[in-house]
Amino acid sequence: MRFVVVGCGRVGAGLVRQMAVSGHSVAVIDRNASAFDRLPAGFDGARIEAMALDESAWESAGVERCDGLAAVTGTDDVNAVVGRLAAKRFGVPRVVARMYDPVKADVYRRFGVHTVSPAAWAVSRLAALLLLVDVGTIASLGSGNLDLVEVVVPRAVAGARLGDLEMPGEIRAAAVTRTGRSFIPDSGAHVHAGDIVTFVVSVAGAERLEAMMGRTFT
């Protein structure tokens, strides 16, 4: 497939690397030629030195024919405009944008741009680490309002019933991995320390789950 990445900072270059490794064709736009130094050796896609919103750069990057576009410059407003433009005017089927401001991220989600807010993500991840809970987000579903997360069950929570961790509409256990084997659990199942439980969570559910994992179940 063909992708366009606008912004070649750490995130943009990392994204290019990942897409290129998976065998996709990627064009990358950045206003500073030196930003392309971050690209992996042997990257053979188009490097376009131009402002993010430059019309001819969008033409040479082939935005009109691409399967997906990522807006990952360092500025929320630029990413917002790039994302909206790609989704609405160019009809790009998949458009993702980084947005530091979680409120703006919500607004633009409704404008057809899948937004990722690293601040909100980092807050929940750091809180989880502080609480000594091993929590990792595996995937975002839909426009990012549901996440698939993995939790390594801490000693304090061992023995709890999965049903006690679930919350209608917010938290649902999808899988348990125990000593290398995975199964689909029922709500009555009890978790063991070291189990990896995969949950589907809403944003509110993710916070609730972390709070629960930091607390002792009796």
Place this chain on the structure above:
Amino acid sequence: MRRVLIVGAGKAGLAIASKAHDDGYAVSIVEAREEHVTEARNRLRGVTVVMGSGTEADDLETAGIRNAETVLAVTGSDEVNLVIATLAKFHFGSPHVAARVADPRNRWLFKPDMGVDAAIDDTRLMVVEAVRLLAGHL
């Protein structure tokens, strides 16, 4: 009274606000830079000046965007003006939205799909005026 919301209190925003106020419009302004907020408050009596960001929905709401018939995004930054226009048109449903084109190379972006009903292109206006002057002297 017809209400107009102006985002950006630089030279252009201030001059537009002053004229609109004199013409009998109810004018409010959103401006992010403190010294420009102070200047606007000192120079424009009877105009509401809100310190805040035009790209924040909350600040636009505080400045009364829901009651404004016309929204003018006239900051010096094209991406900011475009985000304001998109919010005004598609989030708040503002009836009339105009946005300033600061860099003429960005003219292609200022279309209805970005929430812009009318583009105010500084450079183009200047060119038109200059050509008119030139023609008058020939």
